[in-house]
Structure formats: C-alpha cells, structure tokens
Amino acid sequence: xxxxxxxxxxxxxxxxxxxxxxxxxxxxxxxxxxxxxxxxxxxxxxxxxxxxxxxxxxxxxxxxxxxxxxxxxxxxxxxxxxxxxxxxxxxxxxxxxxxxxxxxxxxxxxxxxxxxxxxxxxxxxxxxxxxxxxxxxxxxxxxxxxxxxxxxxxxxxxxxxxxxxxxxxxxxxxxxxxxxxxxxxxxxxxxxxxxxxxxxxxxxxxxxxxxxxxxxxxxxxxxxxxxxxxxxxxxxxxxxxxxxxxxxxxxxxxxxxxxxxxxxxxxxxxxxxxxxxxxxxxxxxxxxxxx
Amino acid sequence: xxxxxxxxxxxxxxxxxxxxxxxxxxxxxxxxxxxxxxxxxxxxxxxxxxxxxxxxxxxxxxxxxxxxxxxxxxxxxxxxxxxxxxxxxxxxxxxxxxxxxxxxxxxxxxxxxxxxxxxxxxxxxxxxxxxxxxxxxxxxxxxxxxxxxxxxxxxxxxxxxxxxxxxxxxxxxxxxxxxxxxxxxxxxxxxxxxxxxxxxxxxxxxxxxxxxxxxxxxxxxxxxxxxxxxxxxxxxxxxxxxxxxxxxxxxxxxxxxxxxxxxxxxxxxxxxxxxxxxxxxxxxxxxxxxxxxxxxxxxxxxxxxxxxxxxxxxxxxxxxxxxxxxxxxxxxxxxxxxxxxxxxxxxxxxxxxxxxxxxxxxxxxxxxxxxxxxxxxxxxxxxxxxxxxxxxxxxxx
Numbered sequence: 001x002x003x004x005x006x007x008x009x010x011x012x013x014x015x016x017x018x019x020x021x022x023x024x025x026x027x028x029x030x031x032x033x034x035x036x037x038x039x040x041x042x043x044x045x046x047x048x049x050x051x052x053x054x055x056x057x058x059x060x061x062x063x064x065x066x067x068x069x070x071x072x073x074x075x076x077x078x079x080x081x082x083x084x085x086x087x088x089x090x091x092x093x094x095x096x097x098x099x100x101x102x103x104x105x106x107x108x109x110x111x112x113x114x115x116x117x118x119x120x121x122x123x124x125x126x127x128x129x130x131x132x133x134x135x136x137x138x139x140x141x142x143x144x145x146x147x148x149x150x151x152x153x154x155x156x157x158x159x160x161x162x163x164x165x166x167x168x169x170x171x172x173x174x175x176x177x178x179x180x181x182x183x184x185x186x187x188x189x190x191x192x193x194x195x196x197x198x199x200x201x202x203x204x205x206x207x208x209x210x211x212x213x214x215x216x217x218x219x220x221x222x223x224x225x226x227x228x229x230x231x232x233x234x235x236x237x238x239x240x241x242x243x244x245x246x247x248x249x250x251x252x253x254x255x256x257x258x259x260x261x262x263x264x265x266x267x268x269x270x271x272x273x274x275x276x277x278x279x280x281x282x283x284x285x286x287x288x289x290x291x
Numbered sequence: 292x293x294x295x296x297x298x299x300x301x302x303x304x305x306x307x308x309x310x311x312x313x314x315x316x317x318x319x320x321x322x323x324x325x326x327x328x329x330x331x332x333x334x335x336x337x338x339x340x341x342x343x344x345x346x347x348x349x350x351x352x353x354x355x356x357x358x359x360x361x362x363x364x365x366x367x368x369x370x371x372x373x374x375x376x377x378x379x380x381x382x383x384x385x386x387x388x389x390x391x392x393x394x395x396x397x398x399x400x401x402x403x404x405x406x407x408x409x410x411x412x413x414x415x416x417x418x419x420x421x422x423x424x425x426x427x428x429x430x431x432x433x434x435x436x437x438x439x440x441x442x443x444x445x446x447x448x449x450x451x452x453x454x455x456x457x458x459x460x461x462x463x464x465x466x467x468x469x470x471x472x473x474x475x476x477x478x479x480x481x482x483x484x485x486x487x488x489x490x491x492x493x494x495x496x497x498x499x500x501x502x503x504x505x506x507x508x509x510x511x512x513x514x515x516x517x518x519x520x521x522x523x524x525x526x527x528x529x530x531x532x533x534x535x536x537x538x539x540x541x542x543x544x545x546x547x548x549x550x551x552x553x554x555x556x557x558x559x560x561x562x563x564x565x566x567x568x569x570x571x572x573x574x575x576x577x578x579x580x581x582x583x584x585x586x587x588x589x590x591x592x593x594x595x596x597x598x599x600x601x602x603x604x605x606x607x608x609x610x611x612x613x614x615x616x617x618x619x620x621x622x623x624x625x626x627x628x629x630x631x632x633x634x635x636x637x638x639x640x641x642x643x644x645x646x647x648x649x650x651x652x653x654x655x656x657x658x659x660x661x662x663x664x665x666x667x668x669x670x671x672x673x674x675x676x677x678x679x680x681x682x683x684x685x686x687x688x
Contacts, residue, residue, distance in 0.1 A: 007504060014496045021494065120332035122518045124553035134531040143496075143529035214525070216493055217518040221329050229493065260497035264486045 010140055011258050017146035019253020020153040023246055025212045025226060026233040027156065028205025030245040034234055035164065036197055037177050038088065039096050042103035043205055043230055044223030045110040050076050050206025051218035052114065055123035065128045069210055076206025077199040084198045092180075092194065107223045114220040122217040145214055152211065157246045160204075164242055173197050232275050238285025248278075248286055316356045316616035320607065321363065321386035323376055323401070325393050328367030332517060333393045333596055336549065337415050338362065340593070340600025341390065343586055344608075351608050356616030358608075361386060368393075370400030377401040381408045387618040388413065388610070390603050393596070395419030395463065402426040409620040413607055413627065415600040419462055420681045423648045428620060430627045430647040432606055432640065433599035434566050435679040436463050436513070437470040438651050439542040442673045443511070443564040444474020446655060447540055451508035453483045454540075457498060457523070458513040460487035467513035467542055470680060475511075483507055490519070495526035503532050512541040516594065520545040521554050528557025538562065543667070546658055549594040551665045558665055561658045564673060566651040567595040567637040570666035579636040598636050606630045606642070643678050650676045 029043040050072035057068035087106075091099050131148055134141035164170035176183040176190045184190050209218065216226060232252065237244030252271060259270040282288065322341055325334030345358060352358065361384050363376035373392065380386045381404060389405065389412040392398045398417040402425035405412045414423070414431040423431050447454060454475055458464035464487065472482050484505050488498055502510055510532070514520040524546075527539055543565020546558055569580055569592040579601070583593040610626045611618065628644040638652040652675045656667040 003504075007500075010500050010504075011497070014494075014500060018494045018496070115331065120335050121549060122332075122521060122553055124555065134529070134534075141531050145529070146496075215522070217521060219518060220331070225329065225491075226493075257494075257497045261501050264488075264498055264501060 006140060007261070009137075010142075011261050012254065013137070013140075013142055014146070014261075015254030015257035016250065017143075017150055017253070018257050019250035020146075020149050021212050021215050022229055022233050022253055023157070023249035024149065024153050024208040025216060026230045026245055026249065027153075027160070027208050028201045028203070029230045029234050030237065030242055031160075031201030031204060032198060034237070034239050034242065034245060035173060035177065036194065036201065037239065038092065038198075039099040040088075040103055040201075041100060041227060041231075042106040042110070042223065044209075044226050045107055046076050046080060046202045046205035047209030047212070047226070048110065048114060048218060048220075048222040049079070050209035051213040051222070052118060052123065053206065054210035054213055055125055055218060058126045059124065065131065069207065072210035073203040073207040077203030080202030081195060081199050083202075084195055088198060089191070089194065107227075110223060111220050114222075118220070120220060122219040123213070125214045125218075127214060149211060156204075157242070160242050169193075232271065234285075236275055236278050236285055238282075238288025241287050244285055244287035251286075317359050318356060318388070318611050318616060318618055319359050319361060319384060319386040321361050321377070321380035321384065321389045321391075323363050323365050323373060323380070323389065323391040323397070325367050326362070326364040328369075330367045330393050330517075332549075333416070334364075336594050336596035337391055337393060337600040339583070339587060340415065340597035341604055343583060343597070344601050344604035346586070347582060348605075348608060351612060353612055353615050356611060358611070365392070365394075365397050368396055370396045373397035374400040374404065377404050381410050386410065387620075388607055388623065390600070390607060391415055392417045395422055398422045398429070399425060402429050405429055411610075411620055411623045411627065413603045415603040416596050420466055420679060423646060427647075428624060430606070430624065430642055431649050432602040432630075432642070434595070434649060434651055435681065436467040436542055436544075437679055437681045438677050439564040439566065439653055440467040440470035440511075440513070441474040441680040442653050442677065443540060443542065443655075444471040444476075444480075445478050446474075446564065446673065447471075447509055447511070448475045448478025448480035451480060451538060453481050453507045454509045454511055455483055455502045455505055455507040455537075456485040456511045457502060458485075458487055458511075459515060459519060460489050461515075463515070464513050466681065468511075471511045471513075473684075488514075488523075490515075492519070493522075495523045496530065499523070499526040499530050499532065503530055503535055503537065506535070507537055509538040509540050512539065512545055514545055516544045516547040516596075517550060520547070521550060524554045524557050524561070528555070533557075533560065543567065543595060543656070546656075546667055547594045548592040548667060551592070551658070551667070554665065556665075558658045559660065563656050563658075563667065564653055565595065565656065565667070566640075566653055567598045568654065568656055568667035568669055569593055570661060571636070571638075571654070571669050573636070573638060575634040575638075576636040593636075595637075602632065602635050602637070602640055605632060605635070638672075639675055641676070646679070646682055648679050648682070650678055653677055 032040040053072040054068045057063040131145045135144040135147050172188050233245050233249045237248035256271050324337045365373040393416050395417045399422050405428040406426040412429045416433045456468050458468045539561045541563050543563045548569035606627050610623045613626050631641040633639045641650045653673045654669040655671050656669050659668045
C-alpha cells in the first residue's frame with residue numbers, strides 16, 4: 001500500500017512537471033494563435049531561437065542562468081517585431097491556408113539557417129549547480145529542475161491570466177481580435193497593439209524554448225518535431241483564452257505519465273487517443289469560445 | 292561507312308584502354324546519406340568520414356585513377372527516397388560502387404537494386420542484422436547491434452544479478468534487447484522487466500521512474516545515437532538512479548563520441564560495449580582523431596559512423612587498387628569478402644567471406660573525464676574478432 005501511495009506521488013509529480021513542460025513550450029502559441037487568431041505554425045521557430053540563445057549565452061558567454069533566460073525572451077521578442085512588421089502583419093486578415101503556407105515556409109527556412117549556424121548536433125544546456133540533482137519531497141526524490149519548472153510556469157500562467165483577462169490591455173487585445181474595425185473606430189491603435197501582443201507571444205515562445213531546452217532538445221528540426229505537441233495543447237485547450245491550454249497541458253501531462261508508468265506498452269498511443277476523444281467530445285476544445 | 296569508322300574508333304579506344312589502364316580512369320562512387328531531416332546529424336558523420344578518407348588517401352589509388360564522389364540526400368529513415376536516389380545514381384550517373392546510408396530500412400530498400408544492376412554497395416552504418424543477406428552485392432563495414440549487446444550481456448551476468456532492459460521500440464532496439472537478454476541469461480542473470488519506448492518520445496522520466504521502483508542492479512539501454520540517448524541519460528541522472536545503485540549499461544550507441552559532451556555528468560560511469568571510441572589509445576586511432584580534428588575543428592570528436600564510413604572507403608579503395616581502377620562488380624565483391632585491415636581506427640576489422648558482414652573487435656568502456664571532457668575510456672578488449680552473433684545463433688538452430 002505504501003509502495004502504491006509512493007508511486008502515486010511520483011506519477012502526480014512527474015505528470016505535473018511534464019504538463020508544465022508541454023505548457024511552457026506551447027505558451028507563446030496560446031497567445032499568437034489562441035488569442036490573436038493567427039495560425040502560427042512557425043511557433044517552434046521562436047521557441048528554438050530562444051533555446052539557442054539560452055544555450056549560447058550559457059556556454060559561450062558564461063552568463064548567469066536567469067540573465068540568459070531574460071535574454072532569450074527579449075531578443076526573440078525584438079526579432080519578432082521585425083518579422084511581424086515585415087511579414088506577419090500582411091497576413092492578419094488572410095485565410096488560414098495562406099497563414100499555414102507562410103508559416104510552414106518560415107519553418108523550412110529556419111531549419112536550414114539553424115543547421116548552417118549551429119550544426120546538426122543538439123545543444124548542451126549548462127545548468128547552474130543549484131538547478132541540478134534531486135530534491136526531496138515526502139521522502140521521495142524529485143529532480144530540482146522540474147520543481148523549478150513547475151513553480152516558474154505556475155507564476156507565468158498567473159501573470160498572463162491577470163494581464164489578459166484583468167487589464168485594459170487584455171480587453172483591448174480581445175476586442176481587436178474579435179472586431180478589428182470596431183476597435184479601431186473607438187480609438188484603439190490596433191496596429192501597435194498587435195505588434196506588442198505578437199512580440200509578447202513570441203518572447204514567451206522564446207522563453208518557453210529556453211526553459212524546456214534541458215528536456216526537449218534544441219536542434220535544427222525542433223520546429224517540426226515539436227509542432228504536434230504545441231498544436232495538441234492549444235487545440236485541446238481551445239482557442240480564445242489562456243486558461244484552456246494550461247489545463248489541457250496538465251491533463252495530458254498527468255494522464256500520459258500515468259499511462260507510461262503503469263502500462264508502458266501502450267505509452268505511445270495514449271496522448272493521441274486522448275486528443276481525438278477530447279476533440280470529438282468538444283470540437284472547440286475544453287474551454288473554446290469559438291471553433 | 293561512317294558507322295564502321297566510329298565502331299573502329301571505339302574499338303581502337305577500347306584496345307588502348309585495355310593496354311594502358313593507367314590512362315586517366317575515373318571511378319564513380321555514389322554516396323547516399325541523410326543531409327536533411329531528423330537524421331542529419333548522423334548523415335553528416337558519414338559524409339565527413341568519406342570525404343576525410345578521400346582527402347588523405349589519394350595516394351592509395353593506382354596511378355592515373357581518379358575517384359569521383361556523387362552525393363545524394365535520402366532525407367532520413369525513408370526507404371522510398373533512398374531507393375529513388377540509388378536508382379538515379381545507378382542509371383543516370385552510372386556510379387560503379389555505392390556506399391553510405393545511416394538507416395537500415397533505407398539499405399533494405401536499396402539492396403534489391405544492387406542485385407538487379409550489379410552495383411556493389413558497401414554499407415557505412417545501417418546495423419540491422421538481416422539486410423546484408425538481401426543481395427549478393429551488399430557488404431557491411433559498420434557493426435551489428437548483437438556484436439556489442441550479446442557480449443555485454445555475458446559480461447554483465449558476472450557482475451549483476453537482476454537487470455531491466457529499456458530499448459527504443461523499433462527493429463534494432465528489439466535486436467539489442469534480445470541479444471543482451473540472451474547473453475545475460477546464459478551467464479545466470481535474471482531479467483526482471485523489459486520496456487520498449489516509442490521513438491517519438493519527449494519525456495523518459497515515467498519509464499525511468501518505473502524502472503527505478505523495480506530496483507534492478509543494472510539497466511540495459513539502447514536508443515538510436517542522438518538526442519533520444521541524451522534525454523534518457525538525463526532522466527537517469529535526474530532521478531538519482533546512479534545513487535540508487537542501478538548501473539547504466541548499453542551498446543556504444545548511447546554514449547556516441549560526438550554527442551557525449553552534451554550529455555553532461557549524468558553519463559559518468561556508464562558502461563558500454565562497442566567497437567569504437569574516439570578516446571582509444573591505438574596509434575592508428577590517435578592519428579585518425581588528430582586528422583579529423585584538424586579538418587573539422589578541435590571541439591569535434593569522430594563518432595563510430597565516421598569510422599564506419601572511413602573503413603567502407605578503405606575497402607572500396609582496396610577493391611579499386613587491386614583491379615587497377617577497372618571495376619568489375621563480381622570481382623569487387625570477391626575482393627571485399629577478403630578485406631582485412633589490422634590497423635583501422637577501431638583496431639582489427641575484416642569482412643566475413645561467408646556472410647559479407649563485418650567482423651569487429653569489441654571493447655568494454657566506461658565514461659570518464661579525461662582532461663575535463665567526457666570520454667569513452669576503453670577498459671579491456673572483450674574480443675578481437677566477433678561475427679554477428681545473431682547469424683551464429685541461427686546456424687545452430
């Protein structure tokens with residue numbers, strides 16, 4: 001019985017940690033696609049860029065970890081402003097197919113560029129000593145880095161949720177996405193608003209890629225390989241809000257971990273089966289306000 | 292009239308070519324590797340091995356004979372593409388010898404073509420056991436998984452009583468699992484559990500936690516070389532399994548020389564059996580590693596795929612030399628069946644004339660820090676020449 005309880009604790013912990021990893025690497029997409037309604041399949045490009053910035057800052061410039069994390073947010077956000085002004089803003093009103101084709105093209109280009117600059121091997125993440133090793137909770141040992149991820153992501157979701165659902169900025173973004181012409185006519189500078197929101201979303205993607213780099217390896221094909229996980233989290237969570245992807249990531253993380261722990265021979269199928277069932281039950285996602 | 296003159300001219304040219312084989316001969320070699328896609332890191336290793344060999348060994352060709360290398364991208368584990376590019380190389384570019392290929396399924400797709408077109412294919416990696424038998428024109432100079440997993444199982448059974456196996460869920464993983472278990476059980480060990488992990492798997496922690504809770508003495512792991520192996524190693528370290536006295540064992544694929552630095556200290560103490568380590572002290576290997584670093588950068592180590600490509604090219608160059616640059620497919624295969632090299636970077640390597648598969652040395656290695664960097668330090672030579680044990684088991688049946 002004690003063994004069962006203790007395995008329950010570890011499944012719960014690892015499940016939450018895995019859910020947080022999924023959430024962290026998808027959080028940027030929940031802003032650009034979930035909130036702004038842009039089918040941004042190139043989300044992984046921003047996440048990968050954040051990961052590369054973190055790895056290089058740690059390995060080549062020996063920066064402290066928190067500074068490297070902040071840098072991955074700032075640099076990716078700044079670069080995304082350029083991309084947004086030059087490319088993305090032209091496609092805000094475009095059909096989904098055009099957005100998909102554009103962002104897929106962006107992925108192909110970024111994969112080639114990343115390979116050219118960083119080579120094909122995965123980047124080592126040189127974590128500081130205080131984030132390494134095990135951490136004891138309830139007599140069981142858990143990896144410190146995962147504890148850190150859980151705490152960090154929980155803070156991030158709280159901040160984001162407050163920002164989008166409880167501030168004027170959030171209200172303006174939601175209004176502008178729903179009806180851009182009307183928002184403009186009541187005096188909202190939607191162009192600037194969208195640029196800022198896109199930069200925040202991309203910056204979060206960069207931060208997520210950097211945070212997840214220790215577990216989800218950073219290498220040139222990252223944007224393609226992880227795409228399916230980003231999309232699962234955002235589509236199961238539902239478009240148009242920020243809570244959805246968080247709950248979805250947690251749900252998938254915990255059930256997937258439980259499945260892999262107790263019935264590993266079926267471990268591979270579960271995440272996909274669960275996605276199909278959830279979407280059949282609620283096509284707009286768990287908290288989707290629009291399909 | 293015109294026709295007969297041109298025939299005459301051709302005949303004259305042909306006679307000339309026969310009498311003076313030294314007159315500028317070009318041997319065309321087709322290299323198929325993964326230059327894009329998820330396996331690009333591995334494909335890159337083969338490319339580097341082939342090109343480094345060609346650059347440093349031009350003097351091993353007979354006078355007047357040149358080698359032209361034509362490269363093609365198979366985009367990853369993708370049999371259809373591999374078959375198409377092999378066909379192009381054979382039909383359009385008229386290559387006389389093929390080499391390369393990271394992936395076993397790609398080699399399986401190409402093998403029937405080599406038999407049809409009579410173009411020898413010398414594999415530089417693709418370790419699946421059965422593919423060499425698919426065509427009389429295929430030979431292999433890389434390795435098979437059983438060559439390392441089986442002796443590792445035998446060795447481990449002397450030191451550990453209870454083992455758990457965790458392998459990637461695809462054919463080579465199943466081979467490694469089967470061979471380790473066979474060796475381990477023959478030595479009296481007990482396998483208390485086995486798990487097969489999907490190839491597309493972002494988080495290894497749940498599997499590893501299950502293994503930790505089962506409390507084995509040793510964990511045998513196999514993942515394809517690359518980020519899967521790194522992620523599993525990290526999960527082993529994160530969960531403190533080394534402190535729980537669970538020894539991490541595997542084939543050399545899990546601690547490849549090129550990826551090792553990215554794995555971090557979790558890899559320290561991991562025991563593997565394999566045919567090649569960049570840290571090996573053999574003079575032939577030291578020269579090889581130095582040449583590699585000079586060409587591609589001091590921070591890079593050659594992995595076993597570079598050596599596979601290097602030895603495949605050495606076999607091909609031997610065949611070219613013996614035939615004076617005139618490639619006959621059947622003669623080429625006869626020469627390659629007799630191929631032996633006591634001074635490969637991996638030590639003595641040869642081809643088994645019966646199966647056309649590689650005969651390898653195998654070393655027991657431990658990951659240690661050498662000069663501040665992680666390295667696969669060779670502890671002892673397990674054997675100087677092992678044939679693929681899987682084929683030997685089948686013979687006994």
